[in-house]
Amino acid sequence: xxxxxxxxxxLEKIDDRIMTLNVGPQHPGSGxxxxxxxxxxxYIVSCDPDPGYVHRGEEKMAEYRNYIQNVPHLERxxxxxxxxxxxxxxxxxEELLGIExxxxxxxxxxxxxxxxxxxxxxxxxxxxxxxxxxxxxxxxPAGDRELFIDLLEAMSGARVTHAYLVPxxxxxxxxxxxxxxxxxxxxxxxxxxxxxxxxxxxxxxxxSRTEGTGILSRTDAIRLGTTGSVLRASGVNFDIRKxxxxxxxxxxxxxxxxxxxxxxYARSYVPYLEMFESCRIIRDAIRKMPKSxxxxxxxxxxxxxxxxxxxxxxxxxxxxxxxYVVSNNxxxxxxxxxxxxxxxxxxxxxxxxxxxxxxxxxxxxxxxxYWPVEADR
Amino acid sequence: xxxxxxxxxQPSETTAESSENAKSLSKEDAKKFYEEKGIDLSPDAxxxxxxxxxxxxxxxxxxxxxxxxxxTVDYVRESRIRISTKKEDILDVAxxxxxxxxxxxxxxxxxxDYPDSKEIxxxxxxxxxxxxxxxxQVLTLATRVPREEIPNPGKDSSRMTSLREVFYSxxxxxxxxxxxxxxxxxxxxxxxxxxxxxxxxxxxxxxKDFKIKGR
Numbered sequence: 001x002x003x004x005x006x007x008x009x010x011l012e013k014i015d016d017r018i019m020t021l022n023v024g025p026q027h028p029g030s031g032x033x034x035x036x037x038x039x040x041x042x043y044i045v046s047c048d049p050d051p052g053y054v055h056r057g058e059e060k061m062a063e064y065r066n067y068i069q070n071v072p073h074l075e076r077x078x079x080x081x082x083x084x085x086x087x088x089x090x091x092x093x094e095e096l097l098g099i100e101x102x103x104x105x106x107x108x109x110x111x112x113x114x115x116x117x118x119x120x121x122x123x124x125x126x127x128x129x130x131x132x133x134x135x136x137x138x139x140x141p142a143g144d145r146e147l148f149i150d151l152l153e154a155m156s157g158a159r160v161t162h163a164y165l166v167p168x169x170x171x172x173x174x175x176x177x178x179x180x181x182x183x184x185x186x187x188x189x190x191x192x193x194x195x196x197x198x199x200x201x202x203x204x205x206x207x208s209r210t211e212g213t214g215i216l217s218r219t220d221a222i223r224l225g226t227t228g229s230v231l232r233a234s235g236v237n238f239d240i241r242k243x244x245x246x247x248x249x250x251x252x253x254x255x256x257x258x259x260x261x262x263x264x265y266a267r268s269y270v271p272y273l274e275m276f277e278s279c280r281i282i283r284d285a286i287r288k289m290p291k292s293x294x295x296x297x298x299x300x301x302x303x304x305x306x307x308x309x310x311x312x313x314x315x316x317x318x319x320x321x322x323x324y325v326v327s328n329n330x331x332x333x334x335x336x337x338x339x340x341x342x343x344x345x346x347x348x349x350x351x352x353x354x355x356x357x358x359x360x361x362x363x364x365x366x367x368x369x370y371w372p373v374e375a376d377r
Numbered sequence: 378x379x380x381x382x383x384x385x386x387q388p389s390e391t392t393a394e395s396s397e398n399a400k401s402l403s404k405e406d407a408k409k410f411y412e413e414k415g416i417d418l419s420p421d422a423x424x425x426x427x428x429x430x431x432x433x434x435x436x437x438x439x440x441x442x443x444x445x446x447x448x449t450v451d452y453v454r455e456s457r458i459r460i461s462t463k464k465e466d467i468l469d470v471a472x473x474x475x476x477x478x479x480x481x482x483x484x485x486x487x488x489x490d491y492p493d494s495k496e497i498x499x500x501x502x503x504x505x506x507x508x509x510x511x512x513x514q515v516l517t518l519a520t521r522v523p524r525e526e527i528p529n530p531g532k533d534s535s536r537m538t539s540l541r542e543v544f545y546s547x548x549x550x551x552x553x554x555x556x557x558x559x560x561x562x563x564x565x566x567x568x569x570x571x572x573x574x575x576x577x578x579x580x581x582x583x584x585k586d587f588k589i590k591g592r
Contacts, residue, residue, distance in 0.1 A: 052572035060583055222506045225482030225546025236506050244456060244513035301411070311457060311502055311515055313484070322515075324487050324502065339485030339502065347549050376572055 018045060023361070025053040031372040035349070035365075039358055047353040049346055055376040062336040066302055067093050070333070072163045077340070077374040079160050081120035083112040083152075084316035085338075085374070086165040088323040091246055091312040093167035096305035096327050099297050105169030106247040107289035111182070112155060112164050113314075114278040114285070118189070119148045120317035121271045124369060128268060129200065131362040132209055137200045144192055147185045154178060169296035179286050186279045193275060201269060210264035214352040214364035217262060224348045228319020228341045229274070229369050233259050233266035240315040252284045264360075267367040271317070302331045318342050318369050342375035429453050433514070436478060443473055451519070459517040464537040467520045471501075471543040479508040480516055483540070486550035488558035490585045496521040497535060497558050497584075503544065522560055528580050530559035531568065539565035557583040 005011065017040055024034040034050040058077060062070050074089055075082035087109065094101060101109075122141035129137025149159050154175050156164035164171050200206060216226070221234035231238055239256040241249045257273040259266040305327030313322035319341025326335040345368050352364050430453070437450045437458050447466045451459040462470050474480050480503040489498040501518040505511035525533045539562035540547050551562045552571040559581040562568060570577070580587050 050571075052574070055572045057582065057589075060587075060589060064589060222481055223545045225484070225544070227484075231506070238506050238512065309459075311517065313515070320484065322484055322502065324485065324500065326489055335487070335489045337485060337487035337500075339487075343549065343553075344484070344546070347546060 031370070033372040037353070037358070037361070042357050042359065044353050044356050044358055044361065047350045049349050051346065051372060051375050053376070054373045058377045059336050059338060062333055064332065066331040067097070067167060067305070067333065068299070071166055072161070075161060075163055077377050078120070078371055080123050081116050081317045082160070082162050083109070083116040083165055084314060085321060086163070087113055087314045088312040088321055090165050090167045091314070092310040092323045092325040095310045095312065096308065096325060097167065097299065097303050099168050099299065101169050101297060102294040104290045104293040105295040107285050108170050108174060108295055109165055110248055110252070110285045111282055112152065112162070112170065114281045115148050115152050117317045118275050118278050119145055119152070121275055124271065124317070128366045131366055132206060134200065134203070134206065140196065140199070144189060147189060151182055151185060154181070166296070168299050171296070173295045183283065183286060186282050190276065190279050193272070196272065201272065207265065209360060209363045210268060210367065212263050213360045214264045214356060214367065215262050216348060216352060220348070220351065221262070224351070225344055226348055227344050228315070229270040230267055230345050230348065231319065232257060233270045234262040235260040240313055240320050244313070246314055248285070251288060252281050254281050254284070264363050264367040267369070271369060304329055304331050305333065316341060318371060318374065319344065338377050340374045340377065341369070342371045345370055346375055427454055430455050433458055436514070436516070439478065440470070440473065444470060456513045457515055457517065459519065461519040464520045464522055467518070467540070468538045468543070471518065471540050474503060474516060474518065475543050479511055480505045481507050483544040483547045483550060484515065486547050486554050488554045488560060488583060490524070490558060490583065492524065492585050495524045497524045497560055499537060499554060499560055501540065501547065528559040528584070530555065530581060531561045535559050536561040536563055538563050541565055557581055559584070
């Protein structure tokens with residue numbers, strides 16, 4: 001049946017209904033990456049992530065510098081989680097060079113890593129809050145983050161780029177009275193965290209935007225190889241700190257946070273609950289830490305690795321973080337590959353955004369605990 | 378021959394005698410200096426005898442007995458097994474590792490360039506979420522593909538079968554390996570560039586013959 005259309009009026013074709021949007025790389029909702037999104041009205045038909053705008057070639061740079069020179073630049077992908085991104089590198093180099101780390105240094109590393117995990121999670125929570133239009137949730141974590149930054153500044157001397165963990169231990173010992181100060185601030189922070197619950201996680205606006213959106217089933221989470229809070233929010237009990245304990249994590253008392261919902265709300269709630277566990281770990285580590293002793297094993301000048309390879313992984317703020325280091329009897333590594341949680345979680349972005357409202361894109365996207373700079377390396 | 382420099386920064390090639398203006402220690406002085414400080418200067422990293430753990434050994438034995446001479450078990454260490462195979466057999470080995478051993482996802486896919494032996498190694502790090510016993514294990518599955526002197530990514534002989542149908546999670550990792558090393562993955566549905574810019578016109582940048590400017 002053909003209808004005679006009035007002159008100047010055409011029927012819409014199906015291709016015209018689909019509109020392609022470039023979200024990013026300058027868009028504030030995307031971070032330093034581009035999402036090529038196709039929309040039909042308000043609904044997302046497909047999403048093609050295009051990372052790489054902040055690619056720095058960390059892995060290539062590492063091939064030109066020796067094992068110690070690599071320390072400061074390898075933390076650059078996630079400067080607000082710098083201890084955790086250096087952790088597996090230090091573990092890998094220690095195994096390559098056959099270095100034993102002093103007992104006290106292991107505890108100091110754990111404290112630094114957990115403080116840094118809180119710093120990262122608070123930063124992420126602040127961004128998550130502001131993208132859901134909740135400016136209080138931007139201000140509060142950004143303010144509370146300063147407490148931990150001050151602590152790490154006292155430990156390492158730098159506010160953000162600490163380079164505190166080095167192969168062989170940590171760069172310097174804890175300052176005087178650090179333990180009391182740290183415990184005081186952790187106690188205060190736990191009280192403060194409970195207030196987040198009332199103002200953010202029980203807020204009906206957050207719940208309406210995140211609950212039931214971007215559901216990732218347990219099977220898909222495993223099949224797509226996701227990691228970190230994304231995986232644990234989909235009901236998989238997997239945390240490297242528990243499953244393959246490194247340094248002294250096996251002596252410390254903490255639980256793995258697992259939720260079964262798999263939606264954006266669960267993915268935003270798991271890192272929050274993990275901050276309580278981080279506080280527990282810090283408290284326990286300070287209690288069990290040897291009160292004195294060396295914190296750094298002296299390395300040989302310009303140490304050379306043997307002719308072998310190592311793969312070491314830790315649990316960072318964004319999931320498992322692995323370093324694959326190949327050595328060939330030279331002071332420089334032959335090849336360094338950094339397997340980061342952000343890059344591994346990137347693969348589920350097209351799955352989660354398909355069929356979702358465009359307005360919910362930031363809620364789903366930032367719930368993935370994704371850091372574009374780390375994904376690009 | 379001395380490595381010390383004179384005042385003008387010109388290398389003094391004729392004499393080994395030390396001058397007061399020497400900017401760097403001679404080798405003997407440096408050795409003495411390190412000995413006084415008690416710093417060990419022995420050249421190699423101490424090789425510790427590694428015990429072979431029984432559980433890891435049982436996993437690698439399963440692969441070895443199934444495939445025989447097609448696979449090589451490179452090492453068995455605590456929580457780490459490395460198995461290398463020819464690129465023709467990697468799909469079968471990967472199917473066996475997933476279906477019979479219980480590894481269910483890939484953590485990373487790395488390329489390693491070996492210009493001397495004219496090969497590029499592709500290394501898969503596989504892990505398991507579903508099997509509680511394998512949670513701490515990482516199985517390294519490696520294979521080697523030919524390396525062309527002048528690369529032509531996607532069209533030359535640097536190619537192998539994609540493992541995406543076995544381990545779905547390798548999708549983006551293999552795309553990264555393709556653009557950074559020029560290894561084409563046959564059967565991969567989406568062999569486009571991921572991180573590199575669309576107008577990148579140089580050789581794949583993680584190959585050893587790609588040099589960083591100024592280095």
